[in-house]
Amino acid sequence: MSAERAVFPQVDPDDVSSNPSGNRPFREVLHGRMSRRDTLLGGTAAAAAFLVGGALAGAGTAAAAEPAARGPHTPAKPGRPGRKELLGFAPVPPSSADTFTVPEGYETQVLIPWGTPIRPGGPAWRKDGSNTAEEQAEQIGMNHDGMHFFPLGRGSEGNRRGMLVLNHEYIDAQLLYPDGDEEMTAEKVRKALEAHGVSAVEIESVDGRWRVVDSPRARRVTGNTPVTFSGPVRADHPALRASGPARGTLNNCAHGFTPWGTYLTCEENWNGYFGTEDTSWRPTAEQARYGVSARGFGYRWHLADPRFDVAVNANELNRFGWVVEIDPMDPRSVPVKRTALGRIKHEGITLTESRGRIVGYTGDDQDGDYIYKFVGEGTWRSQRARGRSPLDHGRLYVARFDDDGTGTWLPLVHGEGPLTKKNGWADQTDVLLRTRQAADALGATKMDRPEWIAVNPRNKDVYCALTNGSGWEGEANPRTPNPYGHIIRWAEAKGDNTATTFRWDIFVLAGDPAYDDRVKLDDSNIFGSPDGLWFDDDGRLWIQTDISNSAQNLVARGYDRIANNMMLAADPRTGEIRRFLTGPRGCEITGVVTTPDRRTMFVNVQHPGEASAAWGRPTPENPRAVSNWPDFDPAGRPRSATVVIRRTDGGVIGG
Template sequence: MDDALPPTTPPRHGSRDFRDVLTARTSRRNIVLGATIAAAHLALAPGAAALARPAGRRLRAAFRPVPASAADRVVVPAGHRTAVLAPWGAPLLPDGPRWRPDGGGSAADQARQIGSHHSGLRYLPLAGGAGGDRHGMLVIHHESVDPVLLHHREPGGGRAVTAARVAKGLAAQGVTAIEVRRGRDGTWHPVGSPRDARLTGTTPVVFSGPLATGHPALESTAEPVGTLSNSGHGATPWGTHLVCEENANGWFGTDDPRWRPTATERRYGLGALDHGHGWHRADPRFDLARSPGEPHRFGWIVEVDPLALDGRTPVKRTALGRFNHSAAAVGETGDGRVTVHSGDDQDGGYLYRFVGDRPWRRERAGGRSPLDHGVLQVARFDEDGTGRWLPLVHGRATLTAAYGWRDQADVVLRAREAADALGATRMDRPQQIVVDPRTGEVFAALANSAGGFGGDAGSRDANPYGHIIRMHDDPDGGTGLRWDVFVLGGDPAHDPSVRLGPSSAFGSPKGLHLDPAGVLWISTGVSPHSQHLAERGHENLGNNALLAADPATGEIRRFLTAPRGAEVTGVSSTPDGRTLFVNIQHPGSATAAWGAPTPTDPQAVSSWPDHRPDGRPRSATITVRRDDGGVVGG
């Protein structure tokens, strides 16, 4: 989503900013800070243990990087081709409601169509061996809506708030699952399967863990609950799928002049003005004064069955904590306990990890969810390249009744405040995280930061370009970790500490995907308010992009560029690596460089992917394949 969301400001409580840690670490080598953060990817501090890395390899030689672009189309290297597979508004099933280029259609129509603002993305093979390379399920997450583009061209232009428009906005979010197959000509198509299904903002869900269904903190004026602002994803070893709820706080507001936010509401970014959506004026569940418990029902990780999306009730797993989940990277400890890494997408947000109590197979055999029983932790980074996972457990450290913590349900509900109390390390907008099962390396994308996080104003530089860190956790599930910076984003023309060239420079890394060959795909989400602007240091970076990185050598090349106003979000691959699925999110959104869509001119910024005179831009999942059918990028 757009970077220009109001930040929430964590109190100090002894916490350190990651930039402080990084500065102290690199100062031993007399590395001078640039306009963003120190170039810690050049070397570790003296005495720090280097992270174990596999033997070096190079990216596939035939892949020539594409230049930065301002074009209103998807650009890929020569010898590759793209096709639109699953655009917003396409009917879920062959007999479903058709896409209306004029923005018409009801909430009921949208609930039977592919949702908007494509974000998380996962391909699941539906057959073994080569069959899984050409037949599978796509699970697509939908993060938000653009009211101007969502609704019909009429007076008010989608900006007037009505119950019908709120309902359509709820129907456009959630999750889409569609069965797809590759034809003999290499083109992928939806099958039109009984497995095809939608989750939306009104789908019935249940809660488990410390805050189970029926807990007083979850009381609200509305049922069913649904799921909103769905961003990153995860895959469990027992076959389920994890859905992240990210910036759901932006849908809430109030016009009640008597309402005053509590400390917890402020900490979770809740305010009377919401983020400009105004849903509270048409639906009381989004009115903070009338439904104070409703925000507590969002900001969780939701477990679903991807092959029976509308056949089994989704479960919000509250033991994983409540915050703006940007990822749900699942791994295992050496003794078979499940781990889930996640980040809190806010300026100064934390990195979290959940570790199961017992091996997940034993939990499942005993009829218990491995995601309901374990310890939620938050990361503290130290300047010697090590760190520690701090347990967010009621009764430990300062998380006691004497300090105002009632029980474990209170801890996970107010996970941000619990992390504040333990002095965790504030990060630069944590985004997606991946765990390499071959090496145990954990990569975490950090999008950017305005700096300061509310304290010592002006004492730290901003980080407008972001970076990616690499970590190793203790293999036995212990609390230790080691870390370094894999790559510092940015433009060397504005920051001499950046070690990227014209074919690899990027900003605001948000998405990460490890393909079957071990290539790390980096997707970017520079704000439309910064793209192409010299005054923001982005004139050389072009549209948002997808880059391929070699985790062993650090080599990076730009592979794909997106249309105007769009972000590149979710990426997934077939097992043979011959098809890459890529999500293009919100093309045509309001930009500083090209203007903004209006009810009478929805294509003011972009007309992708349809490019029809009477249409409007729309998010979509695309496929990328080589012309000769070989491995993508080869």
Template sequence: MPLDRRIFLQSGAAAVVALLQPHGASASAAPPQDGRPVLGFTAVPASLRDAVVVPPEYEWQLLYPWGTPTGIAGHPMPAFAPDGSNSAADQALQAGMHHDGMHFFPLASPDRGLLVMNHEYTDEQLLHADGSKEWNAEKVHKSLHAMGVSVIEIRRTRDGWRQVRPSPYARRVHGQTPMRIAGPAAGAAPMRTAADPAGDEVLGTFANCAMGVTPWGTYLTCEENFHGYFGGPKESAKDTTPAQRRYGTVPGSQWVEYWRFEERFDISRHPNEPHRFGWVVEIDPFDPTAKPVKRTALGRKRQESATCTLARDGRVVVYMGDDARFEYIYKFVSHGKVSMAGDGSRACANSRLLDEGTLYAARFDADGRGRWLELVHGRNGLDAGSGFADQAEVLIHARLAADAVGATKMDRPEWIAVHPQTGEVYVTLTNNSQRGDPGKPAPDAANPRAGNRFGGILRWREDDGDAGSSSFGWDHFALAGDPSQTDSGARYPSDDADVFGSPDGLHFDGGGLLWIQTDMSGQLIGKPPYASLGNNQMLCADPATGRIKRFLTAPAGSEVTGCVVTPDRRTLFVNIQHPGESRDDGSATPDSAWPDGAAPGSARPRSATLAIRRRDGGIVGT
């Protein structure tokens, strides 16, 4: 085992031990920390300011904005060009756009670590010097390089956290990085293309949203809205299959014109290429030479979250959401057990665990009970007669398989977090304005509001406190919105909870505090019925007491995402995504110049990573 991976696992020993403990105990109020009560910080009011606002006891530091050199050893370190003139080659060596999920991996001391983060999508108007009116191959390559994953090395100094450049660990994984395909779908006929007749190699990962971390110290990045990058001539849309329509890979519906300049994105010519995206991708952050691996046993969908825990017998369990209206919550349970041996490489010892196991979809019943429904060929009607030739097709078309077994259609399931002491599982359901529309599913017990504008947080407890169980009990932790609006249907676990809407990011720290991040659309922020909620925000909750306090408000038009707390709980890393975005398609003039400009139009807004600390160095959340 490499030294730094061993130190990471030792630093995270408490978390690993918690994973191995039987779960199911009731949560108790978190004890005071550093002599201060939890949630003792001064709550931040809702705000429409174009600024990052944190409690007065805290300070934030700009760490890694879009365009910052990644610091890859032996390579140039091109500086960010404020006019958008960086080349595609430059962008492959810089921070990507629209930072999202991330994790901190400690190195040789608590003051050194690897920060690994996703870059979800691109704003082509900002990415290129002349916008996106005219497409060319260089713009396609730059756009692909602006997504994916960054691995950077950071260290804590007297003045705060600083990036280490160059670093032997630093790496960019992007839309043109070679990677392997593994698991039951590798080599299957629907995965084969002209460029890859074997169906086990693929070029790139993109649309990287939420994430997960394995017990053996690797990073899981999730390919979410991959469908928008595939296209083709509109007239070829008449030939699309039901499966293509179910996944949104239909010619003429693309967001960008990749297909005109990079042939593999033309669905009419290469219909199998989209099957190679929408997976959970495993990356070894400690080895920049290791090829990333797409783990097909976890199913193909618009991946949102790949949260790992352990079953009582030591098998790895991965919880996943599919972030779209009326989609599903999934669970994967490995066949083998995690190797926690103290010698050798745990990454190698556990390299097949995510390739062999059972995928399930969740059904939430009206009585507060639920079941995990197997997505296994030959069971629950998943056979050739229902359109699934083998297990590879079940996984490639996991959405259709979940349809067939009768899983519960949810209101945009996104991030999933597991309580480190009790094992309770929490999921954000961001919203679903179409719930109850004509021809759409009506409200149900798990998704109780028609025209669900504000979303909420649902939680479940696996039977016998075992994550490998086939059944569970569930309830709503919070139904978001403004309770003063009588038709909002909002319900919080305590009367003094600070209100929020459209929860998205979710993270438990080692003390059992739940960090909640929101993603209201830029089109809706500041407008009825969302006006009282202000800009997007981050809150901190103590699940045992139900208290929820607003901790941070974000710049205009931005989303708050990618929360992770260091093992010593003295630094909170947070991502501010797409500041200034006032339209979902990014076509409007940004209404922010954060973090570089004083007023809209004075600078290109940049997504960025923040490091947040108490001014006195104490534990965050107090």
């Protein structure tokens, strides 16, 4: 099988860059970094180079790392006597079947598929898609994504009972409505809004089976829920004045959670919900930078609801693109959009703590956009003691990656560098409302779609999934285009996540070596388009994939041997990666968390049965054209769902 057999797309048709800046792309930086090396390494040898020499290279990387100074948090060398191996399962093979597969010795249970009542006795799911908007508001939303488990009770009680809170990224109109979306109505818009957002349900395990229980904490936060704003951009800011009160959260992708027990949901491709029929309308420079267009993503909500007509109600746009904080224990609390974290297409936000201060990492998920970091002002405990949110006070930074394997966090602070009144920046609220343009002005490094970010609990190194990219003019490294993506990691100076400098390298170059001999993976772990990343407390890195349905399973896209989307586990100490599960046709695997004892895992299967170049397109007449998972009802339709995974011997997941 030759590399020429795969015809790589020039761009991911699901993601087109809206970054017109002349900032240096990461492709050029990476080429400069890797061209300095003399030796090619892959697999565990490269991981050993990282661990011994201190630089950041890992399984499947294209080249060995240069030495880098490390602090006292350097992890142990691979193969250290007495150290237990992290990966104790046999890898599953790739799959193109309409099934959910886990390793031998594991069992699964489908929990809370789309349409499940959030309380027992609530409106029942109708398999023909005929539930009303009012009913959908009391049911689990569509297209599950980021997720967190909040234990209820101490000790073992917290391992069998808790609040499961999860995002719902978007809707599929061919599956949401009995008749599709050929005709758009106000009721269809309302139902779609109620299918978005966040679900919070109380669950418990009884005799090894998990179930939803009746709970006063259960709630839905949807596209119609009242919200407020906090931080530098207040709710009464002129840019947020639109028709009607501020409502809702949309395109809720990945998530985060705080040490004070709240959930953070992140608004990603919010621009796509807006459109207009006004042929005279043209986007402003700011709107164009965020990808706003007359057509949007084709939802056509503006035909039935002027709230989404960008020519009529332009400021409604400014109410989206934020990180939203939700209290899972108080169903009466109002979700708060934390504006100090910037307005971008947030994939997710991962919080860690350094010297008592909150540090939040977030990626802007669009081809050619950036990686950001928020550093809280003072310790988070002191901020809360004063009645202030730690997420409202601090500095936002954007990353620049340099050729020599170093990097710098550039402050997005009004009055510093180019962000001055003389250069057209009115104040800090202006910087936060136009975060992308501010980052452009600072010279941040363009990245191949920054997705989830995870922090290693063992040493505080930071990992970011770069799903794929269109490539840039000039020499390509690792690839131009980059249809498979890669995972980057960096170590902050002196192991301090509040630092403004870091050292970086590539952890793994994804793909299939049958098409690209720079990839150092094999049949037990080939994968593409890394998306979700999460560390468990033992230090396993869980990697979830989101291969576009325009490429999934296709020879012409180089994804035939990789097949359906999957989740893998990696040992960062050794660089070893193994495939842990595969999902059904047309799906994305996203969202993962365990109970505190790590003996129950929750994983989300998003959009099974979505239109696929390999399998076809669902229609109102045949919603099962691509998948019929998980119900396999001959009169039903595919449904996103959370899957519970347990070891049959009751052991730790992955061990």
